[in-house]
Amino acid sequence: MTVTVKRIFHFHEGNANMTSLLGGKGANLAEMTNIGLPTPPGFTITTDVCREYYKCNGRLPEGLIDEVTAALTELEKVKNQTFGNADNPLLVSVRSGSVTSMPGMMDTILNLGLNDQTVKGLARNAQDARFAYDCYRRLIQMFGNVVFGIESYSFEIKLHELKSKKKYENDSDIPAEDLLVLIEEFKQLIRYQVSREFPQDVHEQLRLAIEAVFQSWNNQRAKVYRKAYGIPSEQGTAVNIQSMVFGNLGEQSGTGVLFTRNPSNGEDELYGEFLTNAQGEDVVAGVRTPIPILYLKQKFPFIYDQLFETSYLLEKQYKDMQDIEFTIENQQLYILQTRNGKRTAQASVKIAVDLSKEGVITKEEALQRIEVNQLEQLFHRSIDDENELKVIGKGLPASSGAASGQVVFDPDTAQELSMDGKKVILVRIETTPEDIHGVLASQGVLTSRGGMTSHAAVVARGMGKPCVCGCSELELDQDENCFTVEGIAVQEGDWISIDGSTGRVILGQIKLKDPEISDELSTLLEWADDIRDLKVYANADNGKDAKKAREFGAEGIGLCRTEHMFMSPSRLPIVQSMIMAQSYEERKIHLDRLMPWQQSDFEELFSEMNGLPVTIRLLDPPLHEFLPKLEELLLQKQRIDLGVDKDVDRNELESLIVKVRNLHEMNPMLGQRGCRLGILYPEIYDMQIEAIFRAILSSLQKGLEVKPQLMIPLISDVNELKRLKALVDQVAEEILGEELKYCNYEVGTMIEVPRAALTANEIAQYAEFFSYGTNDLTQMTFGYSRDDAEGKFLDQYTEEKILDHNPFEVLDQKGVGRLIQWSAEQGKMVKPKLKTGVCGEHGGNKESIFFCQQIGLDYVSCSPFRIPLARIAAAQSAIELN
């Protein structure tokens, strides 16, 4: 057999740039080896092999095992140990290593190479039987879990039973003889559960472990994580086989995790945690609560200094904050992994700005460092009023921001309730990677065990969700679905709040306040504004939002949805009467009552946005959205018919039913809404337009500078726009009269129906601007009703890679984007001054902003809290594309 492609790289053969082939972990191990850090030797099986493995329907490629054996032989020479040798056994770890970091999402096996014989050799050589059997029981447990798919929990129970029975407090208290019993129980467990034996052949161990790592690439939690972070499933994982060092060799040993800066707030300080006499996953799994890294300074000052230097070295090498795993074996430091550290958005901003100020990176690089899709978390809320909080507990401040929600105790319930629109806080003893869907569905996470680097903390930080970890006062009874703290019992469904910035757990729902912008973020935003071309507008429907938007740097309002003004409890009854009206005249009476309200809505907006454009969209949703649901009315009528309800006016109910039936639509998204309403009931638009121009007039009289933009929704044919623009012009003249010359109002349209895009050359003749309503445009271009697609077939579509992304989250460039690009070009051909932009959720999405920049749109409009994000993304796109 001829080997044409190199499938195995020893650490000294690779470097940090080989991530796509060696995975992140492998490439970094190689880099560290080369810069002389104390990294245990080993080798990496490439991601190519993983792809090949899946191409062969889950079989290891021919010849691979021979190559592994050869690499192992080389390793044996370096370590002067022999794999499977009973006297001087070489032990290795087998770890996955994906291209994009997926912390804890995939599988690892330590201490591989132990069997009933070699364990004795290890014990002999280490002169510590307890240590050797501890390693062995860990191997069996991890192997059973990863290779045979047995829940870790089953093993943990046995361990727990043993400890209870013998009253051992810590794992390390268990003596060798008890571990020996435990090992037999573990083997028995495997035998019972999967009818297989734990393999005594160490080469079989290795082969099965390699296969299991490849398989772990497609396990459920890895899929969920990839989906959440948009990681392509073709990347595959590498497998790292590394000689073992032992943190569980007694009190002079240990294992830890270190961030070169504080990942929570970005401060320039060593940050991390450490457990003595522990191995591998013990720290991140959150099984025991570790001690802060600072204590190392006292315990092992020499090692602390070494870590400090290593930190400096690695930051210089990688030009970014590092997340380092290390092990201390008998006071000897080993670096097992480094990678760019996950961090909160706040830390991300501070670190980027600091690194730039330190001269390590440029302003442009600082801007490019920001993962804008994560920035939103900076705008998560905090506790509004610190007084009178019923603080019932305190844990670790694991992920910033505060949240309130109803307590749930398992991720499935969290998901269900959140789909019903409920806000929930997920409360767990500790979270495991299997819980990720529950974390996604929750407002925040609270755990009773685990540290700042536990899964719950890492995952929550990545998602920008508040998280409080390791709140040990919490007594959690998962069977009873409740927890007790300070004698207070909290049941599923009760409201609690958490403050992820301080670690507080608070009883009841609390008022949250909006975030403020840090100095570093201000600096970064200034840098962004100097660089970007795209304007950033806000979607804001009222004065309060407009004010917030302006604070966040909005250069105008790109979308004010006037229907939100119809929905307020005081107005809704009038809106309903207006809809129920039998005649034009009757409808007009109710509209006249609504007008002053609308007028003052607009006055507020004009005042807040003095000097900036304000784009007001005329009424868009179908009228039946303002009426009760047909099925409820029918049930009510039946109750009257059956004599159960007696206090209801039957005639009134019947005429309501007639109206609701009349307005009922099979596909409301494609029905009587948008400009179609304006054409069917011109009096409604007439009222809105009049209110806008009255507001303009009074604002002008107050000396404000008004830049009103009237936006007609759901245009599908130029004649709709032509007619409604004429209506606007007519009302403008009627209301403004002489003042007209002081008011450069503009009329434009949403481009959200494919036909509008296809006939853009006609439509541009009557429009001063095109605002792409990418939500509806996506719905119609794909033929997807968002309500019916998301959480239904669309999930399967993205999971099975029929689509790369959910097109409602990331703008589809092939279809929707083509319509946008083509129509913007056509429109500008007809009217060179035509302004074009995107409003809707894509306006705050990074990839979509890049696309807007690429095709030369003028602006994006997004929700106020996304404005800073959009400013940075716009700068990033300018840097990347100019």
Added chain:
Amino acid sequence: MTVTVKRIFHFHEGNANMTSLLGGKGANLAEMTNIGLPTPPGFTITTDVCREYYKCNGRLPEGLIDEVTAALTELEKVKNQTFGNADNPLLVSVRSGSVTSMPGMMDTILNLGLNDQTVKGLARNAQDARFAYDCYRRLIQMFGNVVFGIESYSFEIKLHELKSKKKYENDSDIPAEDLLVLIEEFKQLIRYQVSREFPQDVHEQLRLAIEAVFQSWNNQRAKVYRKAYGIPSEQGTAVNIQSMVFGNLGEQSGTGVLFTRNPSNGEDELYGEFLTNAQGEDVVAGVRTPIPILYLKQKFPFIYDQLFETSYLLEKQYKDMQDIEFTIENQQLYILQTRNGKRTAQASVKIAVDLSKEGVITKEEALQRIEVNQLEQLFHRSIDDENELKVIGKGLPASSGAASGQVVFDPDTAQELSMDGKKVILVRIETTPEDIHGVLASQGVLTSRGGMTSHAAVVARGMGKPCVCGCSELELDQDENCFTVEGIAVQEGDWISIDGSTGRVILGQIKLKDPEISDELSTLLEWADDIRDLKVYANADNGKDAKKAREFGAEGIGLCRTEHMFMSPSRLPIVQSMIMAQSYEERKIHLDRLMPWQQSDFEELFSEMNGLPVTIRLLDPPLHEFLPKLEELLLQKQRIDLGVDKDVDRNELESLIVKVRNLHEMNPMLGQRGCRLGILYPEIYDMQIEAIFRAILSSLQKGLEVKPQLMIPLISDVNELKRLKALVDQVAEEILGEELKYCNYEVGTMIEVPRAALTANEIAQYAEFFSYGTNDLTQMTFGYSRDDAEGKFLDQYTEEKILDHNPFEVLDQKGVGRLIQWSAEQGKMVKPKLKTGVCGEHGGNKESIFFCQQIGLDYVSCSPFRIPLARIAAAQSAIELN
């Protein structure tokens, strides 16, 4: 004032080609004047003036009246009479004359120029006071109706009361003194109803009449007619002012309508009706039942010969069958109007073929003569079994074809019931133009009065609806909503049938049979096949339809909708169980039961279409379409909860509700349907594909030539097609095995989602054909839900000319068409052999077929009965575009 545009044309100044300026009637009057036919002199006010009138918001353009007066003066000279002169008054008719013929849809006033003084002069000169006062009361009646908007009915009642009281049988029996009384009553009526006086000033009469004609262009029935026939509202109407001749001057006078060939069947024979001592509208209004034209031969042989000659002359001149209005005044023939005659589709075909065979026109002209959108009426059904019909009456066979329906007595009810999906027959004493919406909504029309040229007959023929007219045995009691005939009382809602080809009225519902193709049509279709490029396929879901389609000349099946096979009563319960299944395994059991049925469906199709392509679309509609409606289930559940219903299994109902809720969609059109089903529930498509290939196998074994085309619906991304094509290929191999090489099956897709069109270059890589589903493509491109648009805002859109056409009837070329053209080009660039066609309702629409030809598609597919129509339209488009 300078007159720059000629606004008035005397008849001798115009010709037949000036239709768009002079209207049809005016242009033809001019033509007849010029070829020397006995046409009373007069002049025409152009359609320009009408447009100007509407531009001036309904005011006559300045100077027009002066020009009219001048033209009148010229007319006075020719006629040697003076308008308004008491001794020798000139009387004129004022008639509308639109560009496109709209028979009876617009207004006419005769005898204008009469007042209390001139009527005496007319009486003196005619030596017939009865005649003169008859003219005068007609003028007041028509004037009151047309100018003042008073219902004719109000006048008719007075006339009727007078006749009853004095026991006069016919209008002509009323002596002058009674007419004088009637005239005063008519004047009084006007005074009471509109507080105005009938104008004695003849110039005021004229001015008001002209204005009224212009206004009539926008009356309700004219709008409805224009909409039904797609006549642009910008055309406007001309006004014809013509000196009067009198058919009501006694028994030597009369008025009639003549077709140069039989408009019902196309036979080459004079065809028409005549009333002695009658004027103007008497014949077409159907007030008295006229006598056939043949009787003229006996009564006025000289005039009959003159009419025969005139017919010949006009057919030669216009190269088409003519519809002529004439008046006999004291044995003197006058031709008042000629136009191309309306005809049934059957007559249209025969006349075109005959004219071509007579050498008057070419084959191509013959084909172009066919109004294909009307051809469908040829395929209306006739009575299947002539035995045991309960014939209860007989009228005139006014429009071919038979129909069954429930009796309704007014057009509004007809419309309501038909919207509820009911089949109705509209029964009226006589129909008026105001009834047109009722005729549109009915299966057929039955009247007790009126002849073959009455409105009911003309309108029904135009629409291809069966109609029986003048069934005088019918005693109709509109107040009681019933009619009696031969002692049998028929109530509203009872079933009757009519046979428009024989005039029979039949009690009850009868079985109808499908039409056959006439020799002339066969000839024409052969000519069409020689000329056309486009292939014509059929939409057919079962063997019966396929057979019919093949008879009609289908060259394959372009669309078999497999869901229709799911809907049959015997299968639906299994389909429902399949949907309700809790697991894949359970669902599979039900699918396995459906499979043999599906297989035999396909076997039937393959057998009928032996040698021709059969395109089978996999399941398309959302699954909830097969389940009961949620609101009904909820009502039922409430009844159980309230203890009213007791016999229902509550658990079963509840789990049904859960399932229905689960499948419920906000916008089902854009939901979980089409290929999305195939991806979510691969077992459903799997079953269908297996059934298809099993049917192919058994058909091959029977020695049939099978050309199967598997069509995947609702593709929006190439990956959907890629995956489902792989499924097809896999099943094909499994089932066919060795036989695979004898079966060139093809896999293709519907292009019905805009994104599919936009990514056609990708999709074409996996598709052998593109079938444009123009229904859905129109829905999504416009953002129109057809269910919610038609009968709602879309009506207003076409009426108010926001859209030129209902895009579901006539393919939108600007938007939808652009997507089709572009994607077909892209597709063929990737795969030159890619076949492209349109299925869906546009496939049988003439304008749409023209568009398909124009952009180079390969085929159209339409319902079997439209196949001949499509063959002719395809030929017409080839003639016009090649």
